[in-house]
Amino acid sequence: MNKEKKNEEKEELRIGVYVCDCGSNIAGVVDCAAVAREIEKLDDVVIVRENKYTCSDSGQEEIKKDIKKHKLNRVVVASCSPRLHEPTFRKCVESAGLNRYLFEMANIREHCSWVHPKNPTEATEKAKDLTKMAVAKARKLKPLPKIQSPVINEALVVGGGVAGIQAALDLADMGFKTYLVEKEPSIGGHMAALDKTFPTIDCSICILGPKMSDAGNHPNIELLTYSEIESVEGYIGNFKVKVRKKARYITDECNGCGECWKVCPVITKNEFDLGLGPRKAIYIPFPQAVPLKATIDMNACIECGLCEEVCEREGAIDFKQEDEIIELNVGTIIVATGFTDYDPSGEYGYGEYDNVLTGMDYERLINAAGPTLGNVTRKDGKKPKSIAWIQCVGSRNKDNTHCSNVCCMYAMKEAMQIKEKYPDTEVYIFYIDIRAFGKDFEEFYKRLMNKGVRFIRGVPAEIKETPEKNLKIVVENTILGRVCEYEVEMVVLSTGIMPNTDAQEMQRKLNISRTADGFFMEAHPKLRPVDTPTDGIYLAGCSQGPKDIPNSVSQAKGAAASAAIPMIRGVVEPDSTIASVDLDKCTNCALCAKYCPYNAIVHEKNKPLKIIEAACKGCGTCAAICPVGAMEQEGFTDAQLISEIEAVLEENPEEKILAFLCNWCSYAGADTAGISRFEYPPNVRIIKYMCSGRASARLVDKAFELNAGMVLVSGCHIGDCHYIDGNYSCEERMDKYRKTLEAKAIDPRRFHVEWFSAAEGGEFAEYMKELEDMRKKLQEEGKLTPWKKKAKKKP
Amino acid sequence: MSNRSSIDGIIERSRAYNCVQCAKCSSVCPLSGVDESFSPRLIAEKILLGFDEILYEKGLWTCLTCGACDDKCPSDVDYRGFIRELRGKSRQREEVWKCAHGGVLQSLMRMMSDSALKQDRVGWITGDMKVADKGEILFFVGCLPYFDIIFEDFGVKSTDIAGSAVKIFNHLGVTPVVMQDERCCGHDLLWSGDTENFMRLAKNNLKQIKKTGAVKVVTSCPECYRTLKLDYAEYFGEQDFEVLHFSEYLSDSINRGELVFNEACRLNGRVTYQDPCRLGRHLGVYEQPRDVLGSIPGACLGELELNRDRAVCCGSSCWINCGQSSKEIQKRKLEEAKSIADLLVTACPKCQIHLKCAMGDLEGMDMDVVDLTVLAARALGYLV
């Protein structure tokens, strides 16, 4: 790497610069000819052209011709946002034989002409600065090699609910060996426990059962039930996963004949029936279980050995079995870990009053295979003459702000079932809003209204049990504006969907993110809803957020298709702007390894530091954290970024606001300001890095050394980082940095850290105005003086 | 709509914008239970949608700010704060509300905010009580001396509470500071939107408390308690004295083994306890008063069906808008209390006054009502 650098420095630089008018989009405000004239004066610039539309075919052709004719070895285009056309121009220069990373862009549209239409002079000055910065950076660009890494064509699906089953089936059908890991003794998940499904009232297990057995029998699917993920290491194409197969004390010899649980003398609660029904210590959770293989619950088992006596399969029961750790090597992972039912204990007397149930409890009661064989009965055995559903229990409140999506529909489905079975039952649904948004949902709602179900808008805060074990409900009917009292014989709480209890653990093991509601975060809420920010890991079902069965299945199919793409291609080719290490400088302190969000840096004692290129996502946090400057992020090296800083602060630095913005959020937010034409002061100069994790004290110091008026370090909102937690480490570092300002005699009001999302163009513009006001004030106060490094040495 | 921007601020601070009109508030509101026209969520809805005529309506002033709704609100709305600020707004528009007792209490509170006033309010201190001007523990009396005069007709002697407190302090070897010129804490003015006079009262009290050198301020009035503890801190920053309700002080003394009730003063009977809203829901003091009752020999505590965080307000607050609804709430409470107990214990001088008043107005509702502090003094053998 070092040798290469030296070679490059000797190379004669020949830079071609293209200033784009973008019709009148840029030229209407910025004097592009003046910009071109200014740039012509710069060293190493061989040719400058002003075009009407640089991105057009003719514009691109011109660049290609110039590269050949003028032997250009760097190309700079001053036009729109690189988020729009960087890929276009990279391809363009590559087709003319230039390495694609020897291209640089200046954003004089979104960040200039569109936001300063009323200040053409200042806008022209800004365009000159921005282009100069790009030229300065271009001088320091290096050709980067293409990275390729192979992809193992086996997949792992975590979670054996309907989403996981579907994803595994699709992948297996595509021909990929797929491991399906489920922590319970059987696959099937929540759907297996439901009675009927909305809005069609078709039997849940009847439609799920065949899929379960397909998954169980598929030659490409290896079921790992009663198993949990122990650890995940690696990266797209090459994940190493350890799975704990919990001891079920039954071997593969078991054929599920059922003789053993007939004789088992221990009776305990069946979790599958939510404790409403019994099971034995040796059991299968439900008749359609896949695999149809018993499990011994050692917490309940008294080891009497009766099961072993009746079992006709030699060696099927093994009391000595122990947990087993198996290692899988897969290319892609689909996370379909599902959800946990909200536990309403303590609310509405649940757990205390006999006849208050949750929706899931009710599902088990009305299920013909459930503990009451399908009879909805009270604790005292009576058939309830009146039932009330209370909506939004555990959803849409200050702790769980999300809507659980399915409760309106499942309550209505459950009400429909009781109305069909016993039409005389009085049914009330106490609701806040009815959300019947899916296909055929509203029609179902209408049909139910026609059955005489009373929908009452308003929910009670609590209910009381009467001596007859009925439930008394006092509630305001908000449509009538009247507080009314009801007495019913059973209450069903429409409890919501919560992130799975192990979501946090899974998040850490998989190095993926969660949104504020606790569900797993998708890479983009609209355009990449099945991807996680970590390449090679995909989401399906309720682990990503509450959803119904059709949506879970759709997402599972999407995730399977997405996971198949890298496996079909066989290789992945990530962006080359990744970390590199100068081992001559590296002290092996391993700070970079500690902060790397992707575990892409391998540090072993007494061995040189190693970067796993396929795992590195190019955030640059390591480069910022490295105390000796041994770590670099290609494409965003210290030399490159500092050359930009120097270029922009060459003249009147105290008049300028220097903003470091991350590619995904704040830079995109500044683009949004441009697209939305939110104006802000024209003395803002933006430097892009991929992630705020790249922001280092060295960069900010350089800016203050050259006396930048104001410095802003910005990234995604905390929790939204595209590199998992780059902004956390940025915040941590910048907090420390702020404390050093006093010693440098830099007024701390000149330094700011703020987060903007890609959508916050207005907020970005407003903030820039505030910064400019502050800058002016500080200038008046005479506070804008440079940091003089040598001041320290004075006695 | 010119004043809308300040209403927007109220909506924002109280998070009323979160309201989804679920109506859990009205299902637990003690007023909605007796007055069909009153619905907390409806007031919020009207304000949110700009129907500001609600500022001119009685609902804004009948709300008891008891906090029963806050506790159940799934949307995190600070409803009592919402109402408190709206009342300030309604005052700015020179709207009037119905003061109970001819507004005499409000007159007194406003007069007390004048620093030129020199009160003579310690006439209730008798020769057998030891008090001081300076010291570590201060007993904040509250407006009890005034109540004695205004509510003489109901047979209420509120200063008995203060007398009992001082006797208990002395019993424990403590000579409490009692301020000669203590002012109203400002609770009622603050909750009726008169922030200006509240601030005046508070400043005066804080100045006086500082002079005494007190590090612990104990009061037997839950409203003074809330105001000294929360509102003074909110408006004037954290104070360097600790604020305790007398029930907390008693319960601490009992737990430390310093206070032992006299077996000879057995109280043979069934008692029940009314949780004051300010003490309970506003500040979470539920168990200490019950601990004290539990240590009184012979006191057999039976709970009202709705107790602790679900306790129903005594029916009136801030001496405003007492009326039929208040009476209905009080009637239900007394009926229930009579059915389970011989003695109703309160820990708030105002609850006591309101319930006594209701007994006078309603047929057959008479029962013994006593303040916890007085009951404790009696259990130590003092004749109060």
Added chain:
Amino acid sequence: MTSGFEPRIVAFCCNWCAYAGADLAGVSRFQYPSNIRIIRVMCSGRVEPSFILNAFDLGADGVLVAGCHKGDCHYLTGNDKAEGKIEQTRKLMDILGLEQERLRLEWISASEGLRFSEVMREFVEELKKRGPNPLKRKVVS
């Protein structure tokens, strides 16, 4: 107190006796100091403690409540009730630290014009001796 001090007095006079007495003072040209502002009420029983306290709160140096003589109340016992309320107010004033003498209750019949003017003169003299209302809060000079 300075001799220049002119007390401000609020007088609540009942329609049937005291107010009529004041009218008679006028008709008969009985002179009395100009420090008084009369508020007419139908009966002295209408006067609530808060009226009196508010007057003091707003800067009155003295308050006079005047009604019919005992036994002559046009509303049977309104003046008895007034007496009770004045008594209660005096007790409150005691605690507040306001001198009781600043509040006067007088029975003045419709024929006592002269007495009305005398009461006024006396009251003004008394208040001049006592000086201004200690409450400064809302005194407008």
